[in-house]
Amino acid sequence: MQDSKASKESKQYFSRELLSWYEQAKRDLPWRRHRNPYYIWVSEIMLQQTRVDTVIPYFQRFIERFPTIQALAEAPEEDVLKSWEGLGYYSRARNLQAAAQQVMERHGGIVPDNKKDVSALKGVGPYTSGAILSIAYNQPEPAVDGNVMRVLSRYFLIEEDIMKTGTRTLMEELATSLIPPGRAGDFNQALMELGALICTPKSPQCLICPVMVHCSGRLEGAEERLPVKSKAKPPRPEYRLVALVEGDGAQAGRVLVRRRPDTGLLARMWELPHIPAAAEPGEGAGLPDGPAMDRLAAALGGAGVMAAPVGALMEAEHTFSHIHWNMRVFRFHQADGLGELAAVAESAAAYEANGAGGAVSPSASDDSAEYRWITQDDMGELAFPNVFIRILNRYFSSI
DNA sequence: AACCCGGGGGT
DNA sequence: ACCCCAGGGTT
DSSP, X not given: OGGGGSOHHHHHHHHHHHHHHHHHHOOOOGGXXXXXXXXXXXXXXXXXXXXXXXXXXXXXXXXXXXXXXXXXXXXXXXXXHHHHTTTOOTHHHHHHHHHHHHHHHHHXXXXXXXXXXXXXXXXXXXXXXXXXXXXXXXXXXXXXXXXXXXXXXXXXXXXXXXXXXXXXXXXXXXXXXXXXXXOHHHHHHHHHHHHHHTSOSSSOOGGGOTTGGGOHHHHTTOTXXXXXXXXXXXXXXXXXXXXXXXXXXXXXXXXXXXXXXXXXXXXXXXXXXXXXXXXSTTTTTTOOHHHHHHHHHHHHHHTTOOEEEEEEEEEEXXXXXXXXXXXXXXXXXXXXXXXXXXXXXXXXXXXXXXXXXXXXXXXXXXXXXXXXXXOTGGGGTSOOOHHHHHHHHHXXXXX
């Protein structure tokens, strides 16, 4: 094993000094105020890929709204998604509620305290199961996240690529061997706390680090170079045309939104209607405004909404880890006048005649999405990804 | 073990 | 522009 080079003394020193440092340095975080397994579970799900400072206000609102596992299990999914709005990775919210229902049905409303049952909860993987078992139940399970891999790779001078599965297994074994008897919860949190406060990705604060004198990475001058991490694939660009349709008549003052499908990217979130601009970047991305709006109008017509183009509104971007959306937003006005309807029908006909329709936009028959006309106030009840909140807020504040 | 999925904020 | 954040799930 890689860590066989590390002396027993070095490991004992590490665990002892780290724990001692944590006692006086630990932050006062909302989920640390009680040892409530539900709070710890919720916090660990929110903390997946998300910084502590971002999570704190979300955690407090979430616990106020869903104080118990039962309350969460019985809540409308819409409310749970709304409370997650802006945090990202929305499947975490849907999985968390599904898992709360699992806990109600299979475990009498009590977060299970064994690895098999905790790991079976939706959205709970190796890291989160270890975190729950150690922090909530003080069981000697490792909780290896990005912080822990950074700290361990530096202290023990581990050069393996942390993106590889085998490296995480190695880290889990090492982390387990470091847990002081009876102190699993504090020790795991201490590791992560050190990574968050001292052993940071860039410019680590080695001079105030409680374990500096035996840190192999520091002694080798390698702390800035570690951990070794292979680069991820760059996100692929996608170009999308977005419609902001202002309502007319009975819908005056409202904007058209739709709900995304039950599965896949941003599942069940609300958004402005949009269509792919082109298969090839450059072709449709540079489409002149007129043809772009014609294509959007035709797609809206396919969804049963007659709308006349007003003009370009703004551009927006949205980055996922694997996709980068380049969005051009166009303003439309709901058309119920005959003249406008004729114009829409004409552009739709031209669009279909060009044969551009089938591949890039839903036809009337298969666009089963749910559409709604909303006011700015209605945004308070529906969960939108941030990019659409930005667009909607810009629009509503401009009129 | 490799690969895919997936939002946002800090610097 | 780049980094990376208290990862999970599927194949």
